[in-house]
Amino acid sequence: EDQVTQSPEALRLQEGESSSLNCSYTVSGLRGLFWYRQDPGKGPEFLFTLYSAGEEKEKERLKATLTKKESFLHITAPKPEDSATYLCAGGNAGGTSYGKLTFGQGTILTVHP
Amino acid sequence: DAGVTQSPTHLIKTRGQHVTLRCSPISGHKSVSWYQQVLGQGPQFIFQYYEKEERGRGNFPDRFSARQFPNYSSELNVNALLLGDSALYLCASSFGGSENTIYFGEGSWLTVV
Numbered sequence: 001e002d003q004v005t006q007s008p009e010a011l012r013l014q015e016g017e018s019s020s021l022n023c024s025y026t027v028s029g030l031r032g033l034f035w036y037r038q039d040p041g042k043g044p045e046f047l048f049t050l051y052s053a054g055e056e057k058e059k060e061r062l063k064a065t066l067t068k069k070e071s072f073l074h075i076t077a078p079k080p081e082d083s084a085t086y087l088c089a090g091g092n093a094g095g096t097s098y099g100k101l102t103f104g105q106g107t108i109l110t111v112h113p
Numbered sequence: 114d115a116g117v118t119q120s121p122t123h124l125i126k127t128r129g130q131h132v133t134l135r136c137s138p139i140s141g142h143k144s145v146s147w148y149q150q151v152l153g154q155g156p157q158f159i160f161q162y163y164e165k166e167e168r169g170r171g172n173f174p175d176r177f178s179a180r181q182f183p184n185y186s187s188e189l190n191v192n193a194l195l196l197g198d199s200a201l202y203l204c205a206s207s208f209g210g211s212e213n214t215i216y217f218g219e220g221s222w223l224t225v226v
Binding site: 004034036042043044045046049087089091100101102103104105106 | 117146148153154155156157158161169171203205214215216217218219220
């Protein structure tokens with residue numbers, strides 16, 4: 001059974017205090033590892049897709065990395081506006097597309113000023 | 114350009130009733146997927162449609178059904194509603210094929226009383 005586990009469940013940081021979120025995955029036929037940001041009451045906002053071990057992608061204060069078993073979302077010098085739930089998901093090819101994502105439970109990030 | 118649009122945004126139903134949720138994908142996207150997100154958890158895959166055909170189904174009872182129309186919009190239907198069906202229902206779209214960036218709508222909040 002496909003499984004994605006995120007840790008920690010919740011993370012409190014001071015503004016400027018860098019840290020990392022972890023995503024461990026067991027997804028058969030993995031074709032991509034996705035990261036999303038979700039604000040309360042909103043749908044997930046796409047951040048990154050990683051395809052192969054060793055790959056890294058960056059966006060502003062966020063950097064995502066991928067190994068064969070884990071992905072990390074590194075947050076450098078976070079600001080209060082980075083507070084959100086961060087979701088990790090493994091995607092495998094459903095037919096000819098990547099519509100099926102297996103999500104972790106998310107990490108709730110709170111950044112205090 | 115409009116993103117993934119869903120309707121209605123909020124609705125309240127009584128146990129045993131039926132509900133229809135609607136989704137319009139991003140223009141040009143041919144793949145639509147549906148997810149259920151219960152409070153405090155990550156989204157859970159329900160269905161994927163690509164080119165109007167069902168390409169994947171998650172572990173949900175037969176009370177859940179969906180379809181995709183010629184214009185690639187989609188409907189999710191849930192019959193005989195249970196209290197446990199209360200959740201945020203998310204629609205996601207992508208081009209399909211080798212393009213695998215998956216975008217989510219803001220969701221439809223369903224409360225069953």
